[in-house]
Every structure is written in structure tokens, then in C-alpha cells.
Amino acid sequence: MIEFRNVSKVYPNGTKGLNNINLTINKGEFVVIVGLSGAGKSTLLRSINKLHDISSGEILIEDKSITSAKGSELYKIRRDIGMIFQNFNLVKRSSVLRNVLSGRVGYHSTFKMLLGLFPQEDKELALKALDRVNILEKAYSRADELSGGQQQRVSIARALAQEAKIILADEPVASLDPLTTKQVMDDLKRINEELNITTIVNLHFIDLARQYATRIIGLRAGEVVFDGPVCEATDERFSEIYGRPIHEDELLGVAK
Numbered sequence: 554m555i556e557f558r559n560v561s562k563v564y565p566n567g568t569k570g571l572n573n574i575n576l577t578i579n580k581g582e583f584v585v586i587v588g589l590s591g592a593g594k595s596t597l598l599r600s601i602n603k604l605h606d607i608s609s610g611e612i613l614i615e616d617k618s619i620t621s622a623k624g625s626e627l628y629k630i631r632r633d634i635g636m637i638f639q640n641f642n643l644v645k646r647s648s649v650l651r652n653v654l655s656g657r658v659g660y661h662s663t664f665k666m667l668l669g670l671f672p673q674e675d676k677e678l679a680l681k682a683l684d685r686v687n688i689l690e691k692a693y694s695r696a697d698e699l700s701g702g703q704q705q706r707v708s709i710a711r712a713l714a715q716e717a718k719i720i721l722a723d724e725p726v727a728s729l730d731p732l733t734t735k736q737v738m739d740d741l742k743r744i745n746e747e748l749n750i751t752t753i754v755n756l757h758f759i760d761l762a763r764q765y766a767t768r769i770i771g772l773r774a775g776e777v778v779f780d781g782p783v784c785e786a787t788d789e790r791f792s793e794i795y796g797r798p799i800h801e802d803e804l805l806g807v808a809k
């Protein structure tokens with residue numbers, strides 16, 4: 554369970570990123586966060602694993618405060634949280650397998666990791682993760698030889714090898730074409746369902762959000778302005794929330 558209790562974030566320049574957020578996200582949910590550019594989606598997502606510090610309030614992960622956690626305690630909480638980025642964040646010159654194995658780094662001593670000494674079980678785990686996202690045959694290719702969609706699947710496999718209990722995906726399909734977008738979203742959804750990994754995804758396509766989410770959270774100016782099931786997240790409702798009609802570029806179209 555992830556809990557936001559009265560969470561606010563003010564950036565050093567005075568911009569309010571989040572304004573008094575209260576949320577509870579239960580184990581196994583597939584939550585999509587939507588909102589216009591600058592609404593606070595990234596800030597919200599990145600505050601969950603403390604990539605961004607919050608200014609006030611508290612965030613609890615499985616009843617443990619990540620807000621006050623430091624050192625080894627913070628390290629342990631973070632080990633359970635996988636992160637997927639828009640630009641994949643892979644080591645491009647390394648093999649796919651090496652990239653996936655890097656998800657295991659948090660489980661071993663720095664010394665072993667400097668020497669790249671991953672135990673055989675880790676390699677098996679990494680190969681299994683690649684199989685789960687259907688790119689096992691790419692294990693020994695260089696990461697930069699893969700298409701964007703394949704690279705994103707490698708980053709999903711890395712989170713799986715990490716044995717993450719929560720996956721945070723910050724605009725995971727923003728650099729992908731519609732067909733690849735569907736494949737990556739299908740992977741995220743399948744993993745969520747098969748492994749019961751709590752998944753929180755930032756998206757700016759409302760129709761895509763409706764297609765995959767079990768719950769949609771709408772943000773505007775750092776505040777939660779919608780929180781409900783997909784059936785309530787209609788274009789009309791979002792037009793009200795945005796204060797204007799939905800633009801065509803906010804709909805993926807083909808995903809319907």
C-alpha cells in the first residue's frame with residue numbers, strides 16, 4: 554500500500570508542484586495518472602520513491618515512511634520500487650542482459666558489483682524477466698541495437714529482475730509509436746495482473762489511460778481533481794477538469 558498524507562511540494566523557485574495530496578493506492582492496483590503538462594504528474598510519481606523530496610506531509614510505503622527514511626532503510630524501501638522512464642535509461646553500450654542484471658545491484662555488495670560478479674541465480678532471473686516481456690532472444694544484443702519499444706521492454710525486465718513490488722512508469726510510451734505503445738502497455742498490464750505488482754503510470758493520452766487503468770487519478774495544478782474508476786473518466790468529465798475540450802493530440806485514437 555502507498556499512502557500520501559497531506560503531501561505538498563514547493564520547488565525552490567516557489568512553484569507549487571503538489572498541493573495537499575491525500576491518496577491511498579492498494580496492492581495490485583493499476584493506476585494511471587493524467588493531467589495537462591505541468592499538472593504535477595512527474596512530481597507525484599517521483600516523490601513516491603523519493604527521487605523528489607516533498608516539502609510537507611508524509612508518504613508511506615507498506616506502512617513505512619519513505620519521507621523520513623535515510624541510509625540503509627531508504628535503500629531497502631527503494632529496492633522494492635522499480636522505475637520506468639520515458640527515455641528508457643539503459644546503458645546503451647552494454648548488452649541487454651547486463652542492463653537487466655543491473656536490477657539486481659541492490660541485492661549485493663558494492664565490491665561484487667564493481668567486478669560484475671552476479672550469481673547464476675541472478676542470470677536466470679534476468680533471462681526469465683526477458684522472456685516475460687518476449688525479448689529473450691535479444692539477451693546478448695547491445696541495448697542500442699534495439700528499437701525504442703524493445704528498449705522499453707528491457708527496462709521493464711530490469712524492474713522485474715529487481716523483484717520490484719511497485720512499478721512507477723513516468724510517461725513510458727511518450728517516445729513510442731502507437732503500435733509499440735500498445736505492446737509496452739500490454740506488457741505492463743500483464744505483469745501487473747500476473748505478478749500483482751502495484752503499477753502507477755503517468756500518461757497524457759486519456760483514451761489509453763481508460764483502456765488500461767483500473768483507477769484514474771486526474772491532477773490539475775498539483776491537486777487531485779479526479780479519482781475514480783475508468784467508467785467515470787469520460788471525455789466530458791475531463792473537459793470539465795481541463796476547463797476546455799479534449800484536444801486530438803490528447804487521444805491516441807488507434808488504441809481504442
Ligand SMILES: Nc1ncnc2c1ncn2[C@@H]1O[C@H](COP(=O)(O)OP(=O)(O)OP(=O)(O)O)[C@@H](O)[C@H]1O
Nearest residue numbers: 564566568569570589590591592593594595596597
Ligand atoms: N525542478 C523544478 N523546479 C521548478 N519547478 C519545477 C521543477 N520541476 C517541475 N516544476 C514545476 O512543477 C509543476 C509540476 O511539474 P511536473 O513535471 O510534475 O508536471 P507534469 O504533469 O509531469 O508535466 P509534463 O506532462 O509536462 O511532464 C510545473 O509547474 C513545473 O513547471
